[in-house]
Amino acid sequence: MFKAYDELPKSFVLRRHIDIENNKKERRIVMLSSLIVFIGMFVLLGFIGVSVVFGIEHMFLMIFSIFVYIFLHEGLHVIAFHLAKDVRVKYKWHGFAVSASVPNKYFDKRHYIIIGLAPLVVLSVALITALVLVSSPLWFIYCFVLLAFHLSGSVGDAYVVWVVLRQGEHVLVNDYGAGMKIYGI
Numbered sequence: 236m237f238k239a240y241d242e243l244p245k246s247f248v249l250r251r252h253i254d255i256e257n258n259k260k261e262r263r264i265v266m267l268s269s270l271i272v273f274i275g276m277f278v279l280l281g282f283i284g285v286s287v288v289f290g291i292e293h294m295f296l297m298i299f300s301i302f303v304y305i306f307l308h309e310g311l312h313v314i315a316f317h318l319a320k321d322v323r324v325k326y327k328w329h330g331f332a333v334s335a336s337v338p339n340k341y342f343d344k345r346h347y348i349i350i351g352l353a354p355l356v357v358l359s360v361a362l363i364t365a366l367v368l369v370s371s372p373l374w375f376i377y378c379f380v381l382l383a384f385h386l387s388g389s390v391g392d393a394y395v396v397w398v399v400l401r402q403g404e405h406v407l408v409n410d411y412g413a414g415m416k417i418y419g420i
């Protein structure tokens with residue numbers, strides 16, 4: 236469906252380097268936006284006005300669900316990476332996040348946007364559908380907390396897609412896990 240390139244064409248030069256781990260300014264933007272989304276979701280929950288008391292078993296289930304969520308989130312990035320042939324995904328733990336990346340390939344713009352947005356789109360639809368369908372306040376809040384975690388956790392992906400979108404039409408993205416290098420003509 237897409238082609239991932241082994242080498243950068245000669246006319247391409249580095250246009251932008253996204254380095255959330257080491258670039259203080261970028262890290263601050265992402266962390267702060269993520270926190271605002273997380274707090275915003277709980278303010279919204281306050282407006283909706285549903286409240287329940289979570290038991291210890293629900294707490295354990297929530298922690299377990301967050302692990303399942305991280306697995307699904309990265310899995311969707313991986314599926315999207317594989318829309319191109321001969322892609323070998325590498326996994327890294329960065330202390331504050333897990334990343335799936337393909338360090339030795341260059342992805343075109345449209346493909347990379349799909350890679351970046353796949354978890355945000357698919358899991359938002361799934362969690363919002365679950366919110367609408369659940370019948371008890373307990374499961375509503377349970378899904379809502381997961382949605383808050385999901386939206387705030389996807390801020391980094393949204394930031395990367397936003398940066399890629401602002402580049403010219405002919406760009407190639409190299410995702411090496413801790414960051415992305417965007418090349419253009």
Ligand SMILES: [Zn+2]
Pocket residue numbers: 308312354389392
């Ligand atoms: Zn992600």
